[in-house]
Amino acid sequence: xxxxxxxxxxxxxxxxxxxxxxxxxxxxxxxxxxxxxxxxxxxxxxxxxxxxxxxxxxxxxxxxxxxxxxxxxxxxxxxxxxxxxxxxxxxxxxxxxxxxxxxxxxxxxxxxxxxxxxxxxxxxxxxxxxxxxxxxxxxxxxxxxxxxxxxxxxxxxxxxxxxxxxxxxxxxxxxxxxxxxxxxxxxxxxxxxxxxxxxxxxxxxxxxxxxxxxxxxxxxxxxxxxxxxxxxxxxxxxxxxxxxxxxxxxxxxxxxxxxxxxxxxxxxxxxxxxxxxxxxxxxxxxxx
Amino acid sequence: xxxxxxxxxxxxxxxxxxxxxxxxxxxxxxxxxxxxxxxxxxxxxxxxxxxxxxxxxxxxxxxxxxxxxxxxxxxxxxxxxxxxxxxxxxxxxxxxxxxxxxxxxxxxxxxxxxxxxxxxxxxxxxxxxxxxxxxxxxxxxxxxxxxxxxxxxxxxxxxxxxxxxxxxxxxxxxxxxxxxxxxxxxxxxxxxxxxxxxxxxxxxxxxxxxxxxxxxxxxxxxxxxxxxxxxxxxxxxxxxxxxxxxxxxxxxxxxxxxxxxxxxxxxxxxxxxxxxxxxxxxxxxxxxxxxxxxxxxxxxxxxxxxxxxxxxxxxxxxxxxxxxxxxxxxxxxxxxxxx
Numbered sequence: 001x002x003x004x005x006x007x008x009x010x011x012x013x014x015x016x017x018x019x020x021x022x023x024x025x026x027x028x029x030x031x032x033x034x035x036x037x038x039x040x041x042x043x044x045x046x047x048x049x050x051x052x053x054x055x056x057x058x059x060x061x062x063x064x065x066x067x068x069x070x071x072x073x074x075x076x077x078x079x080x081x082x083x084x085x086x087x088x089x090x091x092x093x094x095x096x097x098x099x100x101x102x103x104x105x106x107x108x109x110x111x112x113x114x115x116x117x118x119x120x121x122x123x124x125x126x127x128x129x130x131x132x133x134x135x136x137x138x139x140x141x142x143x144x145x146x147x148x149x150x151x152x153x154x155x156x157x158x159x160x161x162x163x164x165x166x167x168x169x170x171x172x173x174x175x176x177x178x179x180x181x182x183x184x185x186x187x188x189x190x191x192x193x194x195x196x197x198x199x200x201x202x203x204x205x206x207x208x209x210x211x212x213x214x215x216x217x218x219x220x221x222x223x224x225x226x227x228x229x230x231x232x233x234x235x236x237x238x239x240x241x242x243x244x245x246x247x248x249x250x251x252x253x254x255x256x257x258x259x260x261x262x263x264x265x266x267x268x269x270x271x272x273x274x275x276x277x278x279x280x281x282x283x284x285x286x287x288x
Numbered sequence: 289x290x291x292x293x294x295x296x297x298x299x300x301x302x303x304x305x306x307x308x309x310x311x312x313x314x315x316x317x318x319x320x321x322x323x324x325x326x327x328x329x330x331x332x333x334x335x336x337x338x339x340x341x342x343x344x345x346x347x348x349x350x351x352x353x354x355x356x357x358x359x360x361x362x363x364x365x366x367x368x369x370x371x372x373x374x375x376x377x378x379x380x381x382x383x384x385x386x387x388x389x390x391x392x393x394x395x396x397x398x399x400x401x402x403x404x405x406x407x408x409x410x411x412x413x414x415x416x417x418x419x420x421x422x423x424x425x426x427x428x429x430x431x432x433x434x435x436x437x438x439x440x441x442x443x444x445x446x447x448x449x450x451x452x453x454x455x456x457x458x459x460x461x462x463x464x465x466x467x468x469x470x471x472x473x474x475x476x477x478x479x480x481x482x483x484x485x486x487x488x489x490x491x492x493x494x495x496x497x498x499x500x501x502x503x504x505x506x507x508x509x510x511x512x513x514x515x516x517x518x519x520x521x522x523x524x525x526x527x528x529x530x531x532x533x534x535x536x537x538x539x540x541x542x543x544x545x546x547x548x549x550x551x552x553x554x555x556x557x558x559x560x561x562x563x564x565x566x567x568x569x570x571x572x573x574x575x576x577x578x579x580x581x582x583x584x585x586x587x588x589x590x591x592x593x594x595x596x597x598x599x600x601x602x603x604x605x606x607x608x609x610x611x612x613x614x615x616x617x618x619x620x621x622x623x624x625x626x627x
Binding site for chain 2: 031078079081082084085086088089090093094096097100101103104205208209212241242244245247248249250251252255256259
């Protein structure tokens with residue numbers, strides 16, 4: 001495989017895992033606009049563990065993932081006190097605080113970033129992406145996934161039906177943190193270098209858009225969104241600013257024409273040959 | 289019942305944020321009186337910065353208060369004014385205007401910004417209302433505004449480049465008040481910012497349009513039932529948003545003499561912080577918050593160096609949202625809390 005192709009595939013795998021991290025919280029009705037902060041925690045945890053401890057990589061990746069999951073778990077309690085616009089602002093602020101902290105800390109190299117003197121093969125990335133994708137599909141097919149959907153569609157109704165809304169939301173944030181942290185760990189090990197400036201608010205915005213444009217109703221959405229927005233610009237060889245301009249136009253058009261995202265629940269239901277598919281009822285979009 | 293905009297509480301009693309504004313001004317007077325020349329100069333430049341933050345924060349708080357919509361295009365609208373003004377000026381299109389070319393350029397900048405803001409309205413609320421009813425219930429406008437952020441920023445970057453540019457204003461006059469040198473441009477900016485916000489307060493409080501806006505803030509469907517033409521009133525929010533961001537951008541350009549495609553990022557950050565500090569949805573809160581953030585910034589740079597301002601500000605925002613979402617001054621804020 002050529003260097004260009006394997007580079008694109010690596011970015012696609014990282015973006016996909018990142019997108020699933022944001023998707024899990026979005027599926028439970030929470031908009032997380034601080035994704036870059038979570039990814040930065042995973043990446044810096046990896047960088048720190050690699051440079052400070054002699055642990056093997058197969059231990060470091062789970063450790064960084066768990067660390068980010070823990071952060072997701074802890075931060076979910078204050079963040080879940082907020083709703084709507086307030087939650088968007090709270091998660092956004094969280095991302096900025098993490099990046100600002102890393103930028104000014106001496107332990108993590110400050111603005112100079114950190115070198116990660118270890119490397120992983122492409123197959124590790126690919127296998128991780130496949131595992132995370134399957135895990136997300138499985139999660140959405142379980143009772144927990146159903147509970148997440150119910151919280152997203154109507155929180156009050158979910159409470160009435162006996163769903164422990166708070167528990168579902170905390171679990172969503174924790175699992176989302178784990179996926180995002182994993183993507184950060186893989187990013188650090190793939191590129192061999194981390195710097196706080198990379199994990200800026202634009203990154204948080206992009207990954208949220210991957211998910212919402214792909215569609216947050218089913219686990220197909222992040223897959224479609226990441227594929228679409230990682231491969232499409234490469235395919236057409238659009239460079240620099242034009243790429244982001246086209247991206248912006250596509251988002252605005254999508255939101256006017258098909259705000260549910262590329263892949264909707266209804267579409268999956270129609271295309272699915274499986275009669276045991278859990279999403280059987282016909283329904284309309286009720287908003288994120 | 290929560291009132292949607294803090295101004296509306298009552299005509300007779302002063303709201304808490306209004307008291308906060310008075311306290312802030314009293315503190316400033318005290319600082320100038322006791323702190324000597326350097327502090328006084330810092331305070332004045334902090335106030336100017338605060339006036340700009342205040343104007344942008346009011347734009348944010350207005351769209352959230354009325355439409356429950358966090359408009360991410362506001363920082364780019366701010367930037368658009370400066371960059372468009374610089375572009376038309378530097379290409380020499382305005383040579384007919386002579387010494388007033390810079391002013392005409394800024395007017396064109398503000399006009400383009402208002403037009404851009406109306407474009408955002410078309411694609412966030414206009415079509416949406418036709419298809420999905422009450423758009424203030426959705427996350428869709430937020431996502432669209434993120435798209436417009438990318439569109440505007442890159443539309444500026446493609447022809448004009450990413451460099452910071454010099455925007456020369458030909459006048460350089462100072463006034464001396466008690467030994468402190470204040471630029472005329474600074475003074476005029478503060479006055480203009482205050483006038484714009486005061487005009488907005490008047491519109492909201494005493495005009496028919498203002499009442500329509502307040503009704504929509506409570507509930508768009510009910511407003512529509514009660515005879516408010518929602519489709520015609522919502523664009524007014526966007527015109528005001530564009531005007532506020534544009535005026536702030538023009539003031540910033542005149543006072544600091546620099547424009548760049550990224551000039552809105554920092555101001556947007558501080559304006560959001562100011563809004564949260566004062567309580568989301570409250571105009572007096574945004575005013576008080578803007579002044580406090582501007583002062584805190586210049587004074588903390590003076591005392592501690594400018595390194596960690598951004599992180600401290602966002603940390604503060606996070607704390608306030610989580611612990612005291614109605615803001616520090618206890619003003620009224622929006623009651624919807626949904627998206």
